[in-house]
Amino acid sequence: MADKKQVEQITDMEVDFAKWYTDVCTKAELIDYSSIKGMFIYRPYGYAIWENIQRLMDAEFKKTGHENVYLPMLIPESLLQKEKDHVEGFAPECAWVTHGGSEKLEERYCIRPTSETLFCEHYKNIIHSHRDLPKLYNQWCSVLRWEKTSRPFLRHREFLWQEGHTMHATEAEAREETQRMLGVYADFMENVLAMPVVRGRKTEKEKFNGAEETYTVECMMHDRKALQAGTSHYFGDGFARAFDITFTGKDNQLHYPHQTSWGVSTRMIGGIIMTHGDNNGLVLPPCIAPIQAVVIPVAQHKPGVLDHAATLLARLQAAGIRARMDDSEQSMGWKAAEYEMKGVPLRVEIGPKDIEKDQCVIARRDSGEKVFVPLGQLEDKVRELLDAVHDGLYARAKRNLEENTYACASLEEVKEKMAQRGGFAKTMWCGDLECELRMKEEAGVSSRCIPFEQEHLGDTCAICGKPAKHMIYWGVAY
Amino acid sequence: MADKKQVEQITDMEVDFAKWYTDVCTKAELIDYSSIKGMFIYRPYGYAIWENIQRLMDAEFKKTGHENVYLPMLIPESLLQKEKDHVEGFAPECAWVTHGGSEKLEERYCIRPTSETLFCEHYKNIIHSHRDLPKLYNQWCSVLRWEKTSRPFLRHREFLWQEGHTMHATEAEAREETQRMLGVYADFMENVLAMPVVRGRKTEKEKFNGAEETYTVECMMHDRKALQAGTSHYFGDGFARAFDITFTGKDNQLHYPHQTSWGVSTRMIGGIIMTHGDNNGLVLPPCIAPIQAVVIPVAQHKPGVLDHAATLLARLQAAGIRARMDDSEQSMGWKAAEYEMKGVPLRVEIGPKDIEKDQCVIARRDSGEKVFVPLGQLEDKVRELLDAVHDGLYARAKRNLEENTYACASLEEVKEKMAQRGGFAKTMWCGDLECELRMKEEAGVSSRCIPFEQEHLGDTCAICGKPAKHMIYWGVAY
Known part of the structure; x- marks a missing residue:
């Protein structure tokens, strides 16, 4: 340390929350910019936070029977294309490798934006019998998504994360795994990062490309915006069919295994900053403080x-x-x-x-x-x-979180209250995409989740007035 | 486990050492092949060995004052080109990213083959005064080198490694760091991996692209071939000048800092297999056995x-x-x-x-x-x-190692003995590149190192007969 620098003032969060945030990221020496837009340098103090998160979370993964592996960072384009919904979601934000040394490649490769396809290729090689199941794998790595905008920790073109990928003999087991890992995340956010969460299910619109169900833990930041802190996906046997992964069951018949994936990233560090920080800078939860x-x-x-x-x-x-x-x-x-x-x-x-x-x-x-x-x-x-x-x-x-979560009976009410105070608006919802899109367009909010803990706020959808199916949370998200 | 597979026979090492090696890699479930040539999957048992290596080695790095960071995986071509010797060495084996999403990039980026240039770009931002020095950084990551041939653990297009990058106020300090980290590697190989090493300096021909000096720890495999297990480089202020990194010294003048880098990779796992393995399979040193x-x-x-x-x-x-x-x-x-x-x-x-x-x-x-x-x-x-x-x-x-290291007085003797028994031939050497190239061409061996522990075997170069400068080790290397 020594006198090499003056402790500098940072912008007040009440004046400009976004500026306060980037000030903290740089002045607390968590991060630095590189010459490529959207690609950041994790400095020692920022990386040490990640190391503590990794160590504690990895122990939880191992306790729940998971093993770590490392798969290649490149995905052949033909492999990425095997699952239609998946490639549609990811292809537009892939970085493409076209040359190896001085030679043009016969097929281009993308740098992994996520590794479902690579895991499936490997699973096809190693899963043959019910005795090979379950496969409970996790990978710590970086992934690349060629985003247009960027922000330290919250949106990087390259970011560090973990991605769990598991295969199970039955749907019940896979669904249980999806919930178990969401539980691991929720407990971690609350007990380690001191960040209270809302647990729930994503709507059809917001779920992961290729998933049957996506579950999420949602946090509220100090500025009352939402941060999706971790997600867990149930895939059914969609990828298994696309990749022709089968196993011989106890009944001696061929079956498709059922799949999950789940991930958290260095985004959590952004969440820590925006949940606990104040006008004097960073405030770290003791469990992960370097x-x-x-x-x-x-x-x-x-x-x-x-x-x-x-x-x-x-x-x-x-x-x-x-x-x-x-x-x-x-x-x-x-x-x-x-x-x-x-x-x-x-x-x-x-x-x-x-x-x-x-x-x-x-x-x-x-x-x-x-x-x-x-x-x-x-x-x-x-x-x-x-x-x-x-x-x-x-x-x-x-x-x-509690003071800024409130029930609304109409789109108008959401619009008005959201403009005044942000936070999470909860309403009844019919389940239709149209109403979700209207909410986005007119109130500027996205659906955060359909919480596991449902409340009966009324009988009809707050947007269209048709019979309601769920209580849902809305908010402005990072 | 259960009865899912039969324990299969592997090829005898005396019959076909290369086949024995790949049999062990796959049958012990260390590694699997992916659909991209030269890119491998580290399976749970292989990755667990790496995790143990990482944990123990990282503790040594931290004890010696180093901090971990994470820098981007992409290097703009213009950045790579800043240091001439460096780019000459690496450009031919870079994988190039030319498209982000659907757009062609203005400048192409290579996936890091090593990160000296990225560290220099960052160091330029954060080094200004002698009080900012030393910077003792390390990075655990994967790197890509578009090699033509491949072999599990020994030569991957993508492999896992650590790369230390440090900056110092003086040449003496930087040279001391280079030696300290070679010592950390040597102790690790011997005390943790049970692999005896020869410590020494690389010849001009064999040193790292852009380095002033490269030091190495060389091991002998069971088939008496050599494995370079770890290297440590002293760069002088060459990169600092190329990247215009300066600091204000205690004398209030501007100076260029002196740089080192050092690395080991999952190649060590190949070394463990070929040093300790036998015809029943893998034999793991207890310190890193999962x-x-x-x-x-x-x-x-x-x-x-x-x-x-x-x-x-x-x-x-x-x-x-x-x-x-x-x-x-x-x-x-x-x-x-x-x-x-x-x-x-x-x-x-x-x-x-x-x-x-x-x-x-x-x-x-x-x-x-x-x-x-x-x-x-x-x-x-x-x-x-x-x-x-x-x-x-x-x-x-x-x-x-000892039984297969022998002194030779002439190129002919090296040639003959190397053909008979492999191992390390030690000779006197004049220090000229020509003699090194002749040795390669005629005896099929490369220089392994100029050992720190020198012996006086004679006064003249075993190849040309001119006055000798060093005693040097020759061998066939992986």
Whole structure:
């Protein structure tokens, strides 16, 4: 760190939320731009957040019986075309490789926008009997989608993600897997990222290209826009038929297996920023913060201060807490601002007066609250405060979600309230695409999901007045 | 597992080493072929080996102060061309992206064959002062090189690797980093992969495109061919000048920083196979084996056997050993062959007679030796045996290396001995490219390295008879 830079001011989120967001992304040193539009550099601090997410989520995948694999990044055009709905959705945003070395390729290859087709090709080779099922595979990789617009973490041409791809002997098993993984995502968002979610099913219009059903976890950002944080898809046997993947069942007959896929990406980091951040910068949930506590010696030139600070650091690290010390020559004010910008959950300060009193001072990033902690209780108290920060962040985000989710009885009401306050409007819906399109056109909102937890708000569709089938959430999404 | 397949015979390595190798890769389920030539699928068992390598090596990188980042996979052609030697070396084997969606790109992009140019572009943005140095970055990713021939793990068009890229204020620091990371690699190969190495410097001809110096760790495979297992490069300030990266020094003057890069790849897995494998299949060094010990109940239908086996499994897992149980209906012979093929270091068997005697039987994969172990000593004995397997593998490989490294006084002698026995021929060398090319043409060998540990074998070059500058190793390489 040292004095290499001044901690700079960022735009207030109330003034310009979009500018505030990109300020945080760059000033907290999460990301940098490259010379290709829409392709970003994940800097060490941003990548360290992803590494923590990966480590914790990968453990959940393994607990639920999944194995990691790595498949090629290129897809021959003919392979991509095997499943009609799938190629229609993805072909327009593929980057195409046409030359290898100095030679023009006989067939062009796209860089994977997602890997269903590659997994199917492989599954055809390795699935023959019911004993080969289920196949529960996951892949950590980057994918490419040639989007027109871009924004750090939220929309990259290349982004990091994981994609689970599984094959099952029965529809019931595959459907159960689709739900199980949505549950893994929902629990992760809430318990690890402190982001409350709404769980539900996507409409026909919004589901994944080629899927029979898409399930989603939807979060509400601080500006009351929606972020689709993770999705889980049930494919039926559509791809299996297209790729001619069959297995011999216990009945000695040939069957098509049933398929799922599910994914989350570095988009979640955008969600963390927009859910928890404030006008001083990033605020990180403790479970994934690269630095959970930073130790700052006060009046460090005074005798004994650095030694005491070093002891605190060593104790925290020994207790398994991700801790750092900043004993650089920067001022206390600079350091406080720097670690606020970086969203470090706890700042542990110790100076000559604290040493006399056998204590340190711990400041919480979320609330700004400062507590005096007897040195004998350091580890326990830090653990307790990290939990408290998580709970505080979750509670605040939950309040935001609940206070800004409201029932509407008509398209007009959605339009009016959405313009005033954003958030999620819930209405009854007949299930027709026409009404969904009208809502988009007239109120500027997309359907977020048909929540699993249904409420009976009335008997008729808020848009057309025909009998209602579902309660649905609408919102403006990232 | 179950009875889904028969454990198949593989080709004897003495009959056809290349066929033996690909048999092991596919029959041990490490790899599968995709529909694109030279692009392979890392299957769960192969990828799990890579995950173990990554985890252990990443910890070493972090201990030595490095941070992980992720940079884009595409390089604009103009960026690649900034350093002349570099582009000359890589352009002929680049895969080129020419279209994004339906639009032709204004400039074509190559998929990274290596990322020096991307790192330099980023470094130019973030290095301004001596306080910004050193930058110690590493990236785990896949790279693409459009090679004509391919072979599992050894030569892929796309392969997984890590690439370290660092920038330093002084030449001395950068040179020290180059050596430090070669040391990290050498220790890793020997202590983790049980592969003894020769450390040295590459000749001008063999060094990395754009580097001032390339250092290497060279291993000898079971067939006595060489494998370059890892390299570390010192670039001087060549790229910094080409990319106009400067920093203000303590002297308030502008300077160019000094650069290094270093990498290892999934090629190491090919090295593991060819160093330790035998005619029964894979033999894995315990540190990176996905399964370190497999528990196999004997006569498992007899009362109490499965319970006892499950207890053994639980105890091993609780002791931090990567253990599995196979209580499938397969025969004991099938199971023994299966776990031999998969290279699992230890097979722990327990049956009714063992239970009576309060013992189990542990079979070592490397030597076939079986030992009776009192159940009370299970964890300690398994740890001891895992160490013994590692040491046994290392000793055998070291013997192979030493017995097949020999001094030669003339090109003729190299030619003759190399044809007879392969291995590493060491000779004195004048340092001239001509002699290196003659050696290649007439004896079919390439220079492996100029070892750090020099020996004085004579005063004159074995090829031309002029005064010698170095002792050098020659060999046939993968």
